[in-house]
Amino acid sequence: MSDRKHPAALPFLFFSEMWERFGFYLLLAILQLYLTDAESGGWAMDRKMAVDIFGTFIAFVYLTPFVGGLLADRKVGYTKSIIIGGILMGIGYMGLAVKDLTVFYLSLALICVGNGFFKPNISTLLGNVYNDPKYKDRKDVGYNIFYMGINIGAFICTFFAAYLRNSISWGAAFIAAGIGMFLGVIIFVxxxxxxxxxxxxxxxQPGDMPLKSIFAQVFIPVLVVGYIGWVIPGNIFGSDSTDAFIFACLPIIYFFANLLRKAAGAEKNQVKALLAVFAVSIMFWAVFKQNGTALTTWAQFYTDREMPAVIEAPAKSxxxxxxxxxxxDSVVQYDDEFRVVKNDKGQPVKELGKNIYLRNVAPEKMPAEGASISLINTEQFQSVNPFFVIVLTPLIVGFFALLRRRGKEPTTPTKIAWGLLISSFSTFMMVAAVYFCNNGEVKASLxxxxxxxxxxxxxxxLLSPMGLSLVSKLxxxxxxxxMMGGWFLATSMGNKLSGVLAAMWDTYDNKMNYFLVNFAMLGFAAGLIFVMLRWLNRIFREHTKA
Incomplete structure (x- = not known):
């Protein structure tokens, strides 16, 4: 990150984003665990309610950047927006340490609003810095370095979370997320x-939709219709929050459908192609974002988390x-689906028994009476994805560079299609896990x-960065x-759907069927985009120079 090769701004923006993502991914790693915990000071919520909160939260996290980006573009400015957003998020993280339900929901709302101001604008600011002719040809490399900061923050945060909740409390972990966010703001300033x-x-610009019109035609109807969905008696789609979210999406979907209807000539095909990609990407996010819900449940109760002897001593220290x-001992009672059993007052029931982790340990791995074993904290499995991003990114970039030199690099829509297909195969890993652990009778290998x-x-x-690239090119x-707002909307809808799907976890007696449903969704989405691929590539080639 030398001044001669990259602008002096890069290290400051790199570390600001790294610490912001540290706080955000720390929260995602422990949120469901904290909400369902009935033994160490958590909320002891039903899993269905916990995953509903999780899905709704990450849905709104990806809706607010559209508003924050527009306000920064036209009114507030990027640096001011980033500072405001960072402060709001820092307060929100620390507020989660307060054991009060009103404060809890208010804190999540602050994080959503803060993220809307921070997330889109720090990336835009970095791009503006690289528009200097001295650095313009290094913009892609600069973004690659910046992206590594995101994943370094996501990788290290779970170790802090594990240390703090093991040694102090859940609240200490949330405060660490807030400290990380404030550190990011200080570095930025x-x-x-x-x-x-x-x-x-x-x-x-001429042809731009005025900000007032966007708010009048989109955001005010969203608030009104979303509120109607919340207050309608009963639950149409499973919960009040899901009803409100789906209702709130209707004016936005209508807005984009109207945008397509009014588009003329070449623009019509461009908008149509982008909306088609947005629609299939919803399925990807619906499966991908289950890492914080269904896969966290799998890691917590169905995975052999016993530590290898070689790292046990340093890990414990x-x-x-x-x-x-x-x-x-006197322990919290769980049912056959590893859900906390509660009495008529909604309080966890205690029974004389053993730790829930030991329920499905393989006989040969069961510790002797009175003996102890050391376990990897459940949230530390959330570091696996960023670890793979750090390791695989250079390999994938190098692979496509090789294809480019040979004139065989696939188009951006083709990369997205393959990304969906490859993602669908990830669910087969879990189908195999269910099969080999006999549907959770014994724990599966990590x-x-x-x-x-x-x-x-x-x-x-193949899909996430390519989707953003497709929007900017097409x-x-x-x-x-x-249209960038449309991409975020699709991500938001997928995130909410991930919570809806995870809420059905307990309804599947055979978990293999749960993962097969996920495969069917992704497989269907991949099939759709491959059917459309010739058409998408034709439009892509007609309207881009790539």
Whole structure:
């Protein structure tokens, strides 16, 4: 990150983003665990309610950047938006340490709003810095370095989470997320002189939809219709939050359908192609974002988490290991689906028994009476995906560079199609895991989860950055911001759907069927895009120089 090769702004933006993602992914790694925990100071919520909260939260996290990006573009400016967003998120993370339900929901709302101001604008600011002619040819490399910061933050955060909740409490882990966020803001403020010149607002251009019109036609109807979905008696789609979210999406879907209807000439095909890709990408996010819900449940109760002897001693000394002792004690009671049993007052029921982890340990691995074993914390499995991103990104970039030199590099739509297909195969890893552990009668090897995350990470690297690239390349110039909002909307809808799917986990007696449903969804989406591929590639080649 030398000044001669890259702008002086890069290290400041790199570390600001790294610490912001540290806090965000720390929260995602422990949120369901905290909500369902009935033994160590968590909320002891039903799993269905916990995954509903999780899905709704990550849905709104990906809706707010559209608003935050537009406001920064036209009114607030990037640096001010980033600072405001970071402070709001930091307060939100620390607020989660307060054991009060109102404060809890308010804190999640602050994080959603803060993310909307922070996330899109730090990436835009970095791009503006690289528009300097001295650095323009190194922009892609700069973004690759920046992306590594995201994944370094996501990788290290679970170790802090494990240490703090093992040695202190859940609240300490949330406070660490807040400290990380504030550290990111401080680093950003210290480096302001290096990117103040790049904080250039984009006034409305001829053909742009005025900000007032966007709010009048989209966001006010979203709030009104979403509120109607919330207050309608009963649950049409399973919960009040799901009803509200689906209702709220209707005005946005209508807005984009209207955009397509009004588009003329070449623009019509461009918008149509992008909306088609958005629709199939929803299925990817619906499966991918189950890492914080269904796959966390799998890691917690169905995976052999016993630590290898070679790392047990240092892990215990660093409070990076949970300890389970084979002894009869007063413990929280769980049902056959590993759900906390509650009494009429909604309080966890205690019984005389053994730690829940020991319920399905293989006989040959069961510790002797009175002996203890050390376990990997469940949240540490959330570091596997960013680990694979860090390892696989250079390999995939190198692979496509090789194909490019030979004139055989696939188009962006083709990469997205293969990303969906490869992602679908990740679910087969879990089907095999269910088969070999006899549907959870004994614990599955952790390598099944590693394999699942490894395969879907390849799919992610082909789909997620390629989706953003497709929007920037294929959008009509006057609609680029709105179409980027469409990409975020599709991601948001997929994230919410991930929570809806995870809420059905307990309804599947055979978990193999659960993962086969996920495969069917991704397989169907992949099939659709391959059917459309010739058409998509024709439009792509007609309207881009890539």
């Amino acid at each position: 210290v480096g302001l002189k290096h990117y103040k010149h790049a904080d250039v607002r984009k006034p409305e 660093l409070y990076l290991a949970e300890t389970v002792t084979n002894k009869t 390598w099944w989860l590693f394999g699942c995350y490894g395969v879907i990470t390849v799919g992610e690297l 959008s009509p110039p006057r609609l680029t911001s709105l």
